[in-house]
Amino acid sequence: MSHLDMLEAEAIHIMREVAAEFTRPVMLYSVGKDSSVMLHLARKAFYPAPPPFPLLHVDTTWKFQAMYEFRDRVAAEAGMELLVHINQEGVEQGVGPFSHGSRVHTDIMKTQGLKQALNKYGFDAAFGGARRDEERSRAKERVFSFRDRNHAWDPKNQRPELWNLYNGRVHKGESIRVFPLSNWTELDIWQYIYQEDIPMVPLYFAAERPVIERDGMLLMVDDNERMPFAPGERPQPRMVRFRTLGCWPLTGAVESTATTLLEVIEETIQVKNSERQGRAIDQDAGASMEEKKRQGYF
């Protein structure tokens, strides 16, 4: 078996364990490339049946328009139920990335929104597409990552996890986050997308897009109405693409001419900065990802 075959088999094994051992699993779906790979693997794991759990999208209401369209289409194709959750309290308080900054916006609309959704439906396991090579605290996380009643991760007290024998035992109210792509690298993901011909949101490919430059970050203006332009600021058309997807005001674009999958992969291989650099949230503080995860962030 090639290493990609091994990674695929491992992910499928993990998903089946979850389907067999939990009462109410769910798959977090964020529309990005990792989610797409995860969903594809789930379809393989349970073929010919559709995956025996719903998809959950925690919608911050600030995603790229192209992401919403893609999401609805893909869920329908997989024959899966799609649950969309929006933190209504956040909406009522008018929380957004421009008015409240990335930290508050992400916390209220994403982290709190996720917790609300998990509590509301009583999910005891939630799949996420995170990989250990993304960031150094993720590199420490188990495949089955235990969360207490407050959805908090305790990195100093993780359950031992030997071989492929995962412990999914939880008391009521506790849950497990499951990461079937733990051992995949970014290159593995791209390679698999290429090999399996998995459809991707067009935002990953370079195109001319309306862009402004702020604090060294290239922002694509996805919604003119909600964009608070500074005086004199005007979007310029530039050839850009995204290496990761999130809320459009918080996700930096990179200049690129890569319009095909192979070109995107080629760029990825040559790149010198890790992909999460494009996300504003990670640079707020030294250990910010770990901090977020302790509080229930995926």
Place this chain on the structure above:
Amino acid sequence: MSIETLLKEHAEKDLLRFITCGSVDDGKSTLIGRLLFDSRQVYEDQLSAVERDSRKWGTQGDAADLALLVDGLQSEREQGITIDVAYRYFSTPTRKFIIADTPGHEQYTRNMATGASTADAAVILVDARKGLQTQTRRHSFIVSSLGIEQVIVAVNKMDLVDYDQARFEEIARDYQRFADKLDFKAIHCLPVVALNGDNVLEPSPNMAWFDGHPLLSLLESLPSRQADADGEFRFPIQYVNRHSSEFRGFAGTVAGGQIKTGERVMVMPSGRQSAVASIVTFNGERAQARCGEAVTLTLTDEIDISRGDMLVRPEQRPRVAEALDARVVWMADQPLLPGRQYDVKLGTRTVAATPELIHHRIDVNTLEHRHVDELTLNEIALVRWRLSASAAFDSYRHNAATGAFVIIDRISNLTVGAGMVVRPVTDSLADKSQNVVWHEHRIAKTQRAGQKSQRPAVLWFTGLSGAGKSSVANALELALFQRGYHSYLLDGDNVRHGLNRDLGFTDEDRVENIRRIGEVARLMADAGLVVLSAFISPFRADRAMVRELMESGEFVEIHVQASLETCESRDPKGLYARARAGAIRNFTGIDSPYEAPEKPEVVLDTESLSIEECVDELLDYLKSRRILV
């Protein structure tokens, strides 16, 4: 090179998983940081984060502390130690690596075991100033118990001992001596300076006296543990897929061997039979499924199968029992207490289980067996478990995927231990080896053996009748005697006529026969002797049990090999002829199976070697293991 060629090359690279382990502060994380940094696998933003942190937490003044690349948790940076295993990924033009950097601190041994359980190889670090520590030995023993056979001993911080060759060689020798008792296939010792990169990617100009390969080239050349597609077919049922009223598929990962459509299979433990109707995957039906692949099977008959059952070939059955003996690593603050109930997750089957007794604890420093009433955090022992329902499994040595289990506390839900099956326990056996009150001798075994200039050992000859076990064993014993060593040969003549006169040749009696011989061999080894035993001993599980009775490194399994045809034509006692004629029943090779050893210490092919050559080979082996001094 075009991107497509590059992808193709990347796709075809093989994978090596390895860990770093060893005592606290020996430089494991620094070494991995250095490996990643020097091979340019660190992104600029990650490096600047490390530089920022180094000023705050680093141990290297203003220079970047590369350990911080892997010590990814806040508390790890604050305390300057590794708490949990970090997984890192990197590749060279020839290979992909998954690294697990594990913590050295004793408190976090369970996290080290987590990282080691999936590794192909281990890099064990030793601080050149300190030499071997208890943790070095504990980690080595865990690594060996988990079945890792490839080990690199990196003697680190050579800068702090003036790159002294003699010091390196002394540590390498110490390690070699300790590891003689473990099951490693290859041990590569290498002096390094993790901090500066000496002998990490490039040979070190400071240690021109060292002529071995640097770490990375060594890692590129180690064999990885390949999925065993030649072994016996094992398919633990993970999930029953009931897509529609017509479709009932059994989903799982092939845990051993391979299967084709049309082949007959048996469901364990129920014993019902059927045949594979189809192998279903998203990419279409397949004719065959091999070890490691995650597939869905359908069968030709409607039989009752659920998660936790196992599909096998009818002629290659695993063990089915309600009790088993296993080596256990205990991982909880609360001790393991015989009599308490736990849950055991063995493959895809979870059953309630009670530890009935602790045969012995293994001292990680000396590898000696100690008799204990409870098992505390980080201790390792041989434990008998009684399961609430029968389960199918193999010994861990035979197949790790069907012989490993985790132990879960039923109240806290925590994973409190890990187990490796040594053998199943049948009822007759269960009664005989329980609750023995052990008498501690005043004179230690090592003292007895030391007086004889030898290390106690049991040389276990196994093979078909007529393969040459007795001839070789007798010749070896003579050679030992002539050289002044103290030995004793157990064979059919002196055992079957006395101690085991009451036993016949049914499977059950054969098991008991070997059990008694094993116990006698143990007593004799305890007396400091080199014990030779020459019995067919056809069952793998029985030999595994004798191995486990002995302290690590004492059991030497010698497969005396000759084909059935050759043995039959030799037929020194006319037994084959009588068995063929039906005059003897249950004769190994004719109407009773012989399970060849999977990993014998020595294989002697008596079709091509003379008896003298066999003896020479054995003497060399015993010297290399320092059983003979």
